[in-house]
Amino acid sequence: MSKGRRGLIQFFSLITVLSLSACGGGDESGSGEKNLCFDNGIYAANAVTKVEYIESDRLSSDTRTETGVVLSTNASFNSVEGLIERQISIGITSQTGETNPFTTTYSSSYMKIQDSGVPLQYGSVAFGRAGTQRIRVYTPAYEDARRNLTPGEELTFSMVGTDTITGFMPSGPTPFSQTTRVKFVGVESLRLPSGDYQACRYDVSVNGSSVTKEWLYRGLVIRTEYPSGFISEMKSGTLNKRPI
Numbered sequence: 001m002s003k004g005r006r007g008l009i010q011f012f013s014l015i016t017v018l019s020l021s022a023c024g025g026g027d028e029s030g031s032g033e034k035n036l037c038f039d040n041g042i043y044a045a046n047a048v049t050k051v052e053y054i055e056s057d058r059l060s061s062d063t064r065t066e067t068g069v070v071l072s073t074n075a076s077f078n079s080v081e082g083l084i085e086r087q088i089s090i091g092i093t094s095q096t097g098e099t100n101p102f103t104t105t106y107s108s109s110y111m112k113i114q115d116s117g118v119p120l121q122y123g124s125v126a127f128g129r130a131g132t133q134r135i136r137v138y139t140p141a142y143e144d145a146r147r148n149l150t151p152g153e154e155l156t157f158s159m160v161g162t163d164t165i166t167g168f169m170p171s172g173p174t175p176f177s178q179t180t181r182v183k184f185v186g187v188e189s190l191r192l193p194s195g196d197y198q199a200c201r202y203d204v205s206v207n208g209s210s211v212t213k214e215w216l217y218r219g220l221v222i223r224t225e226y227p228s229g230f231i232s233e234m235k236s237g238t239l240n241k242r243p244i
Contacts, residue, residue, distance in 0.1 A: 037187070037200035038147050039218035040117060042239060043084050045073045049244075051220060051237040054193060057230045063093040064232070077110035077122055078137050084111050084119070118143050123161070132167030136176075146202055149184035156181045181205045190215055190223055193235045197222060218244050 042049050049068040054061060067089045075085035091104040107126040111119040122141045126134040138161040149155060157180055162173035185201040199215040199222055206212075210227035222234040237244040 036198055036218065037216045038117075039239075040113060040119075042068065042219045043070060043086060043111070043113065043119065046070055047240060049220065049237070049239050051222075052235040053232045054235045055230070055232045057228070063235065065091045065093065071108070075110060080110075080112075080122055082112065083122060084113070085109075086111070112141075114143070116145075118145050118147065121159075128167070130168055132165065132169075135164045135166065137161045137164075137173075144180070144182070146182045146184060147200075149182070151184055151186040154181060154183035179207055188215065192222060192233050194222075194237060199223070220244065 041047060047068075047070045049066075051066045053064045053066070055064050056062075069087050070084060071087050072083075072085045074081070075083045077083055077085070085108050087106065087108045089104060089106045105126070107124055109124040110122045112122070113119050120141045120143050121138060123135070123137040125136075128134065138159055140160075142157060142159050144157060146155065159176075159178040159180070161176060163176055164170075164172035164174070181204070183203045185203055187198055188201045190197045190199050197215075197217050199217040202214045202216065203211045204214055212227060213223075213225040214221050215223040218239070220234075220237065221232075222237070224232040226232075
């Protein structure tokens, strides 16, 4: 797979990861099946998730490993105290089994669990080479409350704030704005390399883009279909070293 395609995968992966940091929580709609789609246990103190995905198109197939670690449940970000800090690392292994260290990315997101169970997202820090950081601050903090939707319903939410680059070539703060539309299609049966699941399907469009299909199980994306036909499927997944 080309370096450009790897970069595109990780770009979408980080967007998904950071967006889903705000869509956890239990379900209060009375649907036992939908309860399976969200699990705030991934945000508990010292929680560790590890998910391997098979990512493929018509020409190639790679493995992406995404590891999430809760570093703190009392972190500080942008002068806000008492936040959860969850760090995500993403690495790509090629079809031939080679791991390129330059494809590995790291980011931390900062959130607070509301009484409703939906996390409120305050911002994130992406770590680059040579000490470079990209700091994203949401003003105001936002929530992705897709778990409250019933089949056929949709919601639109905005992420507004600033991006600041620190390190070798600092820049910003630069304003940004992103509008996301999410439709809950329903609970669907999936057969993946890791097993059979009942998962919540959401159709997602960012800033009017073509729809990306996402299936969630226990707060994690277990399958994604991009408009280009590129597919990501969970090969294996654990929460605190136990299979999900």
